[in-house]
Amino acid sequence: MLTQSTYSTHITEAIEQAQFPTDPPKLYDPIRYILGLSGKRVRPLLVMLGADLFAFEDMESTIPAALAVEYFHNFSLIHDDIMDEAPLRRGAMTVHKKWSENVAILSGDALLVKAYEEIARCTPTKIPALLKVFNRMALEVCEGQQKDMDFETQDLVAEDDYIAMIRAKTSVLLGGALQMGAILADANAEEQELLYQFGVNLGIAFQLQDDILDVYGNPENFGKQVGGDILCDKKTILRIHLQQRVGAQDAVILDNLVSEPDAEAKIQTTKELYAKYEVRAIAEKLKEDYSDRAYEALSKIPVADQQKAALLDLAQNLMVRTH
Amino acid sequence: MLTQSTYSTHITEAIEQAQFPTDPPKLYDPIRYILGLSGKRVRPLLVMLGADLFAFEDMESTIPAALAVEYFHNFSLIHDDIMDEAPLRRGAMTVHKKWSENVAILSGDALLVKAYEEIARCTPTKIPALLKVFNRMALEVCEGQQKDMDFETQDLVAEDDYIAMIRAKTSVLLGGALQMGAILADANAEEQELLYQFGVNLGIAFQLQDDILDVYGNPENFGKQVGGDILCDKKTILRIHLQQRVGAQDAVILDNLVSEPDAEAKIQTTKELYAKYEVRAIAEKLKEDYSDRAYEALSKIPVADQQKAALLDLAQNLMVRTH
Structure with missing residues (x-):
């Protein structure tokens, strides 16, 4: 077993070394561009850690599957950014803003096909199983x-x-990445399923935490604008529970907040309503539930505890204490 | 060997019986919609005829690959129609007009993944080879x-x-479909390549013919508006050769035609220039060259002539005499 940071270095190098054609430039430049906006590369790392968990020896052979997951993730960012009309991604211009919507549609398509090219580069006997998991995940x-x-x-x-939405939109990709690693390491169906459940439930807990941190996070290390979800009226887990519990009078206040021009006031009033209806505790509890389910699934996988250290470490880094 | 129309019936039934989820409706309704706008289904037929050429017996097992090709084609139509701002497709509203651009982007993505799901349903030992051909084709x-x-x-x-553009945009899909059929029927690499060349060159000839028919076709059986390419200043093979040969004086006339408001006059003047510079003959010759290359490749495939009858029949139906 190598250290997590060695795997991360492997992944970064593989992405840097990936060769994309130069022609037509409008198809391949945006792909190089988005892959160059270095994210955390958590998903490809999960592929490698999923294989490492089962003491897989031929770790080099996991790289194409890891790249497939990273390419897929970046494809989905390009297309989601068009749909969400997002101007920025990782602090840089989004592809559709930098080029055009047409360029973003088509280069996204090409990047999705590139992901499948990486699947095709995996160990041939593993391809049918990998393809099935990848397709299910992509569709979800x-x-x-x-x-x-x-x-x-x-x-x-x-x-x-x-x-169900956050499970499909963000968590199945984490579960799927881990399962692909498990497939490469010849894990059996039950082990694969447990590892998948670990990833999916961890992903849900992480997304719920993101909803909580948007309101209660420390501005210095949250990485996004605190209160950003409130300002764009996003239906987070806090907002959903508030809407279910809010009294008639407060419901009017809440409705009026949509057109509140003062950002500070909008955030402040929303936080007061969250406090009054105690929705933070509900969200924290839900987050804990999913994180417990994740750890429970991992604990059931019959490998030595030391093999699980890297995954537990990653999970704990993702799950900061919010209270 | 069954008849071509039996295969076509098989394909139509398989598409009709394909089950897509109902939820979320905006993701799957557009998929059902575009697949329901019945086209000629030539591409999935080519998968089956590619296998049939080698007297493949388990023709039922070619259906997933045939569906993959048809799904891919429809995915590309949905996304191309957004990019081309096309209001109509097969006489009906395009997906982005009927729903929205976002719906068209995302349902197109899902349909592309559905195509790969069909690849995953093929005979497992064939999946790596099929995936490789499919990916190369999709990227082109x-x-x-x-x-x-x-x-x-x-x-x-x-x-x-x-x-090179029409080869990539439309012809490799025909070649790839045939090659996938050949892979399923255990044809060797040389046979696969010849069949691929047959499809690609036939596709190029067909596209050149389409350029010619736009100007010189019989309005009653062309299926599109005669002169349509001229009216939208499309760079067809005729136009490209005209621009290369046109004299300085006629070049001015040609440039001014871009803003000619009278459709009849625009078509008439363009046709006069085509006649003056004899570009039709160049286009016809080029079409014949590619069609010859197609037939030559097919002739080299070492199977009995009667096995080739269905493909020759299809090719002759596609290649009408234009002069």
């Missing part, structure tokens, strides 16, 4: 993005529907 | 679409570049 991510957009025009969103 | 189609868009803002396009 599309479903999650559509549900997320549907919620924008929906008055009330149920907790279950919200969880 | 993206490249072709980008080149086509690039040409719109380019003054002069060389014949070679134009051929």
Whole structure:
């Protein structure tokens, strides 16, 4: 077993060394551009850690699957940014802003195909199983993005529907990445499923934490604007529970906040309502539930504890204490 | 060997029976919609005929690959129609017009993943080879679409570049479909390559013919508006050769035609220039060259002539006499 940072270095090098054609430039320049906006590369790392968990020896052979997951993630960012009309991504211009929507549509498509090219470069006997997991995951991510957009025009969103949305939009990719690693390491179906559940539940907990940190996070290390979700009226887990519990009088206040021009006042009043209806505790509890489920799934995988250290470490880094 | 129409019926039934989820509706309704706008289904038929050529017996097992190709084609239509701002497709509203651009982007993405799901349903031992061919083809189609868009803002396009564009944008899909059939039927690498060349060259000839028919076709059976390419200043093979040969005086006339408001006059003057510079004959010759290359490749495949009858029949149906 190598250290996590060695794997991360491997991944960074593999992405840097990946060769994309130069022609046509409008198809491949945006791909090089988005892959160059270095993110945390958590997802490809999960592929490698998923294989490492089972003491897989041929770690070099996990690189194509790791790249496939990273390419897929970046494809989804390019297309989601068009749909969300986002001007910035990782502090830089989004592809559709830097070039055009057409360029973003088509280079996104090409990057999705590039992800499948990496699947095709995996160990041939593993390709059918990898392809199946990758496809299911990819389709669920599309479903999650559509549900997320549907919620924008929906008055009330149920907790279950919200969880189903974040599961599909962001968490299955973490579970799928880990499962692909497990497949490469010849893990059996039950082990694969447990590792998948670890990733999916950890992903849900992480997203719930993101909703909480948006309101209660430390501005210095949150990495995004605190209160950003409130300002754009995003239906987070806090907002969803507030809407379910709010009294008639406060409901009017809440409705009026949509057109509140003073950002500070909007955030402050929303936080007061969150406090009054004690929604933070509900969200924290839900986050703990999913994080518990994640750790429970991992604990059931029959490998030595030391093999699990890297994954537990990663999970703990993702899960900061918010209270 | 079954007849071509039996295969076509198989394909139509398989598409009708394909189950797509109902939720989220905005993701899957557009997929059902575009697949329901019945096209000619030539591409999935080519997968089956590619296997049939080698007397493959388990024709039922070719259906997933045939569906993959048809899904891919429809994915590319959804996204191309956004990029080309096309209001109509097969006489019906395009997906982005009927729903929205966001819906068209995302349902297109999902349909591309669905195509890969069909690849995953193919005979497992064949999946690595099929995936490789499918990926190469998919990427070239993206490249072709980008080149086509690039040409719109380019003054002069060389014949070679134009051929490379139509090869990538439309012809490799025909070649790839046939090759996938050949892979399923255990054809060797040389046979696969010859069949691929047959499809690609036939596709180029077909596209050149389409350029010619736009100007000289019989309005009653062309299926599109005669002169449509001229009216939207499309860089067809005729236009490209005209621009290369036109004298200084006629070049001014040609430039002014871009802003000619009278459609009849625009078509008439363009046709006069085509006649003066004899570009039709050049285009016809080029079409014949590619069609000859196609037939030559097919003739080299070492199977009995009767096995080739269905493919020759299809090719002859595609290649009408234009002079």
